[in-house]
Amino acid sequence: MSEQTLFKVTVDGITIEVPAGTTILHAARQIGGEVAPPAMCYYSKLKGSGGKCRTCLVEVSKGSEKDPRPMPKLVASCRTTVMDGMEVKNITSEKVVDARAGVVEFLLLNHPLDCPICDQAGECHLQDLSFDHGKSKTRFEFQKRTFKKHDLGKNIQLHMTRCILCYRCVFTADQLTNKRVHGILDRGDHAEIATHIEKSLDNEFIGNVIDVCPVGALTDKTFRFKNRVWFLKPMDAHRDCPTCSGRVTLWNRGDEVYRVTARKDEWGEIEDTPDGQPGWICNTCRFDKKEASDWVIEGPRAISRASVISQGHYAGTVGMTKPTETFLAVNGGRAPHLLMDIHDESEVNKPNIHLGQIQGPSHGDTFENKKA
Ligand code: SF4
Ligand code: FES
Numbered sequence: 001m002s003e004q005t006l007f008k009v010t011v012d013g014i015t016i017e018v019p020a021g022t023t024i025l026h027a028a029r030q031i032g033g034e035v036a037p038p039a040m041c042y043y044s045k046l047k048g049s050g051g052k053c054r055t056c057l058v059e060v061s062k063g064s065e066k067d068p069r070p071m072p073k074l075v076a077s078c079r080t081t082v083m084d085g086m087e088v089k090n091i092t093s094e095k096v097v098d099a100r101a102g103v104v105e106f107l108l109l110n111h112p113l114d115c116p117i118c119d120q121a122g123e124c125h126l127q128d129l130s131f132d133h134g135k136s137k138t139r140f141e142f143q144k145r146t147f148k149k150h151d152l153g154k155n156i157q158l159h160m161t162r163c164i165l166c167y168r169c170v171f172t173a174d175q176l177t178n179k180r181v182h183g184i185l186d187r188g189d190h191a192e193i194a195t196h197i198e199k200s201l202d203n204e205f206i207g208n209v210i211d212v213c214p215v216g217a218l219t220d221k222t223f224r225f226k227n228r229v230w231f232l233k234p235m236d237a238h239r240d241c242p243t244c245s246g247r248v249t250l251w252n253r254g255d256e257v258y259r260v261t262a263r264k265d266e267w268g269e270i271e272d273t274p275d276g277q278p279g280w281i282c283n284t285c286r287f288d289k290k291e292a293s294d295w296v297i298e299g300p301r302a303i304s305r306a307s308v309i310s311q312g313h314y315a316g317t318v319g320m321t322k323p324t325e326t327f328l329a330v331n332g333g334r335a336p337h338l339l340m341d342i343h344d345e346s347e348v349n350k351p352n353i354h355l356g357q358i359q360g361p362s363h364g365d366t367f368e369n370k371k372a
Pocket of ligand 2: 038039040041042050051052053054055056057076077078079
């Protein structure tokens with residue numbers, strides 16, 4: 001058996017050996033932490049992804065041992081393979097930090113400030129990226145892009161204004177389903193995700209586009225507006241599914257299952273199953289199995305990524321127990337609806353007087369049935 005050729009590569013001063021053909025991004029991911037550049041369009045489980053968003057730009061300060069000249073421009077680390085002796089700068093390069101701030105500003109030009117109402121908030125890669133590299137102000141003085149609404153069917157909600165045109169969902173549909181019905185129509189600032197003409201996305205594996213979308217452009221209609229991800233407890237669970245791996249993360253509050261997603265690794269990508277296959281999940285597991293009894297719970301999921309989800313992921317109370325009701329305890333045993341019954345609480349208001357029928361501002365005399 002032939003020996004695998006290994007190349008030495010140094011990223012931000014840390015040297016590792018990786019097999020020839022490894023991309024700079026993957027080499028940096030092997031080192032881990034902040035050394036790994038962010039990636040908005042690359043997705044290791046999708047063939048052909050990467051090379052579109054430029055968030056993963058790095059500086060190659062030494063090309064290789066044989067040809068030590070630096071590369072003249074910043075390169076996309078997700079598409080550039082390492083050479084033996086290559087030296088790469090990511091967060092240690094001023095040029096990279098500056099360029100990344102520019103890329104974030106560009107991605108946000110047309111992106112709405114939807115975080116307060118967006119289901120992706122708390123697990124959005126663009127939110128993380130703008131937190132790390134964004135500016136607090138915009139220089140954009142024009143009207144942001146707007147789009148005609150497209151209905152993608154009963155399970156998936158499209159918010160085109162949030163899309164960064166990374167193509168991940170298109171590759172997912174191409175590579176996981178028999179027939180892709182959506183894609184990117186038009187070009188330039190007219191480019192948009194759409195179906196031709198008004199079809200619904202209902203292939204059994206199409207729900208995975210929700211998991212690969214780095215922003216909140218594609219979200220789960222069965223979860224929409226129901227809860228914030230940081231209030232939910234992610235639990236690893238599985239079921240014997242005839243269609244997919246059946247290995248999922250349940251997003252619970254107490255014993256209520258709010259959302260089902262595939263399991264994701266520290267890079268936000270679908271985790272592999274124990275047999276080395278990507279753990280994509282089917283629509284039945286994702287959208288229809290919303291009872292705790294549908295699943296075998298394995299235990300709480302460790303959230304390794306710096307995330308607001310891990311902030312609320314306190315140890316000890318994670319599990320199938322509802323949070324203890326503290327309201328009664330702190331209010332002397334009075335339930336909230338009694339507090340809201342103003343007639344019981346006040347000597348002034350009388351139950352037979354309908355506040356909505358009082359003309360003008362009411363005062364004490366109104367309730368005494370006297371003329372002012
Ligand atoms: S909808 Fe999401 S996954 Fe698809 S291209 Fe837009 S940002 Fe990428
Ligand atoms: S992740 Fe490399 S260009 Fe988008």
